[in-house]
Every structure is written in C-alpha cells, then in structure tokens.
Amino acid sequence: MKHDWLFTALFVWLLCLVEERYRLLVLFVAVVLLWRRQGRYAILSLFLLICFCVRIRPAQIPSPPEVVSLRIHEIRSSYAIAYWENGKVLLYGAQEYGVDDVVNGKVTCTPIQSNRNFHLFDFSAYSGKRGLYYGCELTEVSSVKQGNSPRAWLWQKVHKSDEKERDWLKQTLFSLHQEQEVDQLLLASGMHISFILQGIAALLALYISSRKAKGICVLLSAFFLYFSGGKDSFLRIFLFRLSAWGVPHVSTKDQLALSLIALLWIRPYLADELVFVLPFILRLVNCFCLIKVPRIWMSYLVLAPLQWHYFHRLDVLEILLFPLFRILYGMNFLLAMLWVLMPCMWNFDMAQGILSFCTWLRQISLPLYYQASWLFFIIWLGIVLAYVGDGKRKYLKWLGVLALWTQAAPYLRPYAEVMMLDVGQGDCFLITLPFHQGNILIDAAGSDYRDLGSDIILPILKAQGIQRLDLVILTHADQDHSGSLSQLKEHVDIERIVESPQEDIWFGPFRFQFLAQDQIFHDRNEDSVVTYVELYGVSFLFMGDAGKLRESAILQEYPNLRADVLKVGHHGSNSATSLAFVQQVNPALALISCAANGRYHHPHEETLTTLTNAGVSILDTPHVGAVSIKITNIFCIYETATHEFGIIRTR
Numbered sequence: 001m002k003h004d005w006l007f008t009a010l011f012v013w014l015l016c017l018v019e020e021r022y023r024l025l026v027l028f029v030a031v032v033l034l035w036r037r038q039g040r041y042a043i044l045s046l047f048l049l050i051c052f053c054v055r056i057r058p059a060q061i062p063s064p065p066e067v068v069s070l071r072i073h074e075i076r077s078s079y080a081i082a083y084w085e086n087g088k089v090l091l092y093g094a095q096e097y098g099v100d101d102v103v104n105g106k107v108t109c110t111p112i113q114s115n116r117n118f119h120l121f122d123f124s125a126y127s128g129k130r131g132l133y134y135g136c137e138l139t140e141v142s143s144v145k146q147g148n149s150p151r152a153w154l155w156q157k158v159h160k161s162d163e164k165e166r167d168w169l170k171q172t173l174f175s176l177h178q179e180q181e182v183d184q185l186l187l188a189s190g191m192h193i194s195f196i197l198q199g200i201a202a203l204l205a206l207y208i209s210s211r212k213a214k215g216i217c218v219l220l221s222a223f224f225l226y227f228s229g230g231k232d233s234f235l236r237i238f239l240f241r242l243s244a245w246g247v248p249h250v251s252t253k254d255q256l257a258l259s260l261i262a263l264l265w266i267r268p269y270l271a272d273e274l275v276f277v278l279p280f281i282l283r284l285v286n287c288f289c290l291i292k293v294p295r296i297w298m299s300y301l302v303l304a305p306l307q308w309h310y311f312h313r314l315d316v317l318e319i320l321l322f323p324l325f326r327i328l329y330g331m332n333f334l335l336a337m338l339w340v341l342m343p344c345m346w347n348f349d350m351a352q353g354i355l356s357f358c359t360w361l362r363q364i365s366l367p368l369y370y371q372a373s374w375l376f377f378i379i380w381l382g383i384v385l386a387y388v389g390d391g392k393r394k395y396l397k398w399l400g401v402l403a404l405w406t407q408a409a410p411y412l413r414p415y416a417e418v419m420m421l422d423v424g425q426g427d428c429f430l431i432t433l434p435f436h437q438g439n440i441l442i443d444a445a446g447s448d449y450r451d452l453g454s455d456i457i458l459p460i461l462k463a464q465g466i467q468r469l470d471l472v473i474l475t476h477a478d479q480d481h482s483g484s485l486s487q488l489k490e491h492v493d494i495e496r497i498v499e500s501p502q503e504d505i506w507f508g509p510f511r512f513q514f515l516a517q518d519q520i521f522h523d524r525n526e527d528s529v530v531t532y533v534e535l536y537g538v539s540f541l542f543m544g545d546a547g548k549l550r551e552s553a554i555l556q557e558y559p560n561l562r563a564d565v566l567k568v569g570h571h572g573s574n575s576a577t578s579l580a581f582v583q584q585v586n587p588a589l590a591l592i593s594c595a596a597n598g599r600y601h602h603p604h605e606e607t608l609t610t611l612t613n614a615g616v617s618i619l620d621t622p623h624v625g626a627v628s629i630k631i632t633n634i635f636c637i638y639e640t641a642t643h644e645f646g647i648i649r650t651r
Helices: 004-017 020-055 123-129 150-160 161-175 181-188 191-202 209-227 233-244 252-266 268-272 273-287 295-311 317-318 322-341 345-362 372-389 393-414 452-464 485-491 548-557 579-585 605-613
Strands: 067-075 081-085 087-092 102-111 132-145 313-315 367-369 416-420 429-432 439-441 471-473 505-507 510-514 531-535 538-542 565-568 589-592 617-620 627-629 634-638 644-647
Touching: 004 020, 004 252, 004 372, 020 252, 067 087, 123 132, 123 161, 123 233, 150 161, 150 209, 150 252, 150 322, 161 322, 191 233, 191 273, 191 322, 233 252, 233 273, 233 510, 233 634, 252 273, 268 565, 273 295, 273 510, 295 313, 295 372, 295 393, 313 317, 317 322, 372 393, 372 452, 452 485, 548 579, 579 605, 579 627, 605 617
Parallel strands: 087 132, 439 471, 538 565, 565 589, 589 617
Antiparallel strands: 067 081, 067 102, 081 087, 102 132, 313 367, 416 429, 416 627, 429 439, 505 510, 510 531, 531 538, 627 634, 634 644
16 A cells, blocks of 8 residues: 555654643554554554553663763763763763773763753753653763774864864764854754765766666765764655665655654654754655745745744745855865865865855844744645645645734733743743733843843743833842843843832833832842733732832732742742741742752742742742743633643632
C-alpha cells in the first residue's frame, strides 16, 4: 500500500510532541485511523508506536560522584559537554581542554537551573531533554589525557591557528555562536549544509551516475556528522540523505517517513525543535505539491509561520533574503573546510567579506511581531498543503487573512493579562490591558551578573509585540527593581515613569491607585510605591519591597482593603507579609518573585507558613517560573511557565 509509512510517521511525531498524559489518547486515535487505512498492516505500525511510547519516557540519571573521569565531547562558548560512566554533564571552566580529552579529578555538581519565561528559550528544559541535568565545575584535576581521535586533531589544528582565524573556524565548524535569528534558521537547521551537498551532488552527476553521486554525498554527510560530534542538524541531514539513497524504489513520501522515524527514535526531543521542523515541513510540502510552484515561493510560505512560532517575529526582508543567506553561509562553510585542508589567508579574507556582507544585510529590517501557537502553525500548514495540492487561489487569500490577523490580534484581544516575569532575584511585572488600551510595567529588574534587560525583559516585550510602554512604575531605586530602566529607554518608547507615589492614573475604566502616599519611613524598601489595580473585578496589590511597617500603615489607612492577588513584599522575606496583613487583605493567590537558591534564601519559611495557614495559594518563580494571569468578565485563570493551570476564585 502506498504512503502508509508517512501516515504512521506523523503519529510518531505527534507522540513525541505531546505530554506523557496525552499519549494514550494519541494511541487510541492511531488505532482507529491506522486500522481503517492499513488493515492488518496496522499491527506493525501500532507496535512501532508502542515502542516509541516506551522509548521517550524520561530516564532517571544520577549525579556524578565527587571523583570522576570525564571525556570532553563538545566545547561551547561558555561550557563543555562531558561524558562520564553513567551519563553526561555540563562542564564549566573547561575552555583550556580539547575535544575528546579525558580529565580525571574532583567535581562539584548542581542541578541545571535557568529562568523560565513565556516565549523565551529555557536552557534547563533544553538541557534536560538531552539528558543534561547537572552542571559541574572541576575543583581539582589529577590528570589529563589528550584526545587522539580525528576530531581531536581537527580541534587542536583549529585551536593552534591565529586568534582571528580561530574564532572564525570555531563559529563556523563548531557552531559556538548562533545569536542572530537568521543564523538560527540556517545554522541550527543545517540548511546551508544541505545546499552544499545538493550542489556537490549536481556537480558529480555531470560525470558519474546520479546514484553514485548521492552515495558520495551520503558519505560526506557521515563525515560532517562525525566531525561535528553528532550535532542534531548533521544527523538529520545524514538520515534524510541515507533514506533517499538506501531505498530509491519507494516513494519520496515513504523515504521521508523512514528518515523521520529513524531520527525521532534516536533523538525524540527534536520533535518540536527548529532543526527538525523546518526541513521536515519543507520536504512534506514538496511531497504533496501537485502544481508548478517555485521552491523559493514554497520556502517563503513555510518560513513565515515558523519565524512567528519560534521567534515571535517575522522579518519580511530576512525571509526574502533567506535563499541568499543560505548560499552565503554555505560558501563560508566551504571556505572553512578548505582552510582545514589547505590553510591560507585568502580563505579567511574571503569568508570575512561574506560574513561582513551578511551583517550589513541583517541591518535592513522590517519586523512583524506575533506569538504564533502550534494551532496557528497547523492551520497555516493545512492551508499551504491544500494550495500546493490543487493550486486554487482562494487558499492564498486565506493565508493573507491569517497574516492580517497576526497584526490585528493585539487590538482584538478581549482580556487583560498580568505577567510575573522570572528575572531571578528581582521584580518585573507586565500588565497588558484589553483591546490594546495600555501596556504597563511594574519594576524593571537589573542584575550585577547578567543583562536582564537584553536577555529577558526586551525579548518578552518584543514577543508581545510591545514597542511602546504607556506607564512604567518603579517601586524603588534598588538595582533588582530598576536596573534595566536605562536600557528600556533606548529600545522602547516610554510615555510616563512613576518613581514616587502620586495621583491615580486611569486607562479607560482601569485605575492604577498608589496607596499610603503620605507615609514616609526613610527606608528604600518601606518607601516602595505600592500599587493597587482592579481588572474586571479582580483586584491586584503590588507591594514592591514594602515590609511590615508599611503594611501596618496601609491597614490603618485602608481598613477595608482586599486583594484577590497579592504580589508578596520583599521577595517573600520574613521582613514582610505579616499575619495581620494577610488576614485583612485575604488574597486567593500570592505571587513571589525571587531567585532559586539565592544568597538571601527567599522566600523565607516564615512567610510561606503565614500564607499557607491563611489558605492562600502560592506561586513562586523558583518553582514555576513566570506566571501569566488572564482576566475577563467571565473568568480569571493563570498559567505558569512549567505548564500548570488554575482558576482564581475571587473572595
């Protein structure tokens, strides 16, 4: 029967995408549909799906012992990936070692933790899917055995080159830096390597048979896979080419299905990552294309929703220039490979010219912001497949409607949203009012150790499509509450900044009220600006770093004060959140923004006990990451960055 493997492969992909609790439902649907489509052959497909369910269950990996032998497998810009007897770890401070070096010594290991925010890259989740749960530092090295493999030879050759050449080669051959979005589209997905192999295959086909040319490209992709250390993009390229060469008599759909099944069996975590999704969707669309559509045009149709989904930003000019970037980055990779074989300055100079030209092109920008969900992507893809299937222009009109929707969505959003960002030891709350009536930021956390403005706050604003803040409220001048303000001013238009209590501020029917304005304690924490706002009948109280003295003053001035959601003062310190204050305010939910395993050990146990005894639900950033609360006249629900959901019942 034709194309049955592709149908099975799509269910394999779905199994790898969904959470474990939904996999039985996927299997049930697969049983019904596969049996109707494949008959008795469905038994083999169902057996394969059951095997995948067992394969993708998370494994428990122990922490390395204090004394351990580590083999350096891969070196990144700020850490290395090292293997030990029972697994692998992130190894910090390993820049002096090379690929395949074996290091024996004492290590101190801690679980990998990172800030978890909506719309942003979660490093701890990314590492966990790859079996990396611990970060280690070498405290004492007893011996080092230098690697003697071909990969080690390549690293040593690159490492001994001049500084400028070394940086270029490490970025090109070992992907040490992938900062620009177009770089991620190309370098992470390996599309530039695919372009090189396509060119080599076409050139070889002029002199030898097409099958032999494809076989040589399979060997070249295996060569690239080995020297890259088994990078995901190179594995995907190798398997896609191996299936096309190894089973030439089956349809292209079944070739795609077999490569998909093999790739997800080896690395199931790739199911929702760009390195797999972009090339797979492009091939899937090509397989179902029954009309004459230029491949460039099809790539545009696929790239648009993927940029919105993965980066929350579609740059029209970057999309149009994508084929050119693919050629230029492919040429850069070829020059790096030629340098390995024949080191000379013209390789380096030509590559620098290409990279400089790419940098200049990237300065031209026409961005369109939107948070595209998987549902949006699936609808878009379905319309694209319908279009390439029969070529009717009405499908292009529907794609145009979807594109217009992405820009109109913020003005049509009927709910208000309060988001607690995970900024570690600091505060930052983003409030977006319904129908684009206003964007308000309460505090802009900064840090002495990292750039929170560039790493977290600005990317979230861009992901929300926010280029203008109507109001910024700074509760007080501490670094962990106001440190990113200067950077925000450079990149975002700010209408008004409040740094001390003043008259109430209105946005349509929504009032931002500043409590106990006349109380002065000559203490920065106690003098924090305390903000009260009611959104569709749900009340929020933001305490900044105010402590028990300020709480007492507020209770005296506002004896009937209630709040459904309380932003707990001073990051959950025992210097705030008195029992009398909690009993009076009577919140249903308490939000605590603080660092995991921070030096201040927030939140304190005393505060947690006070809130728990009062029957208050608690959400803190160390455990759940960022929190988004959506409010309408009908409901008030919250969602956390760790995918917890709940309903807030007003009291």
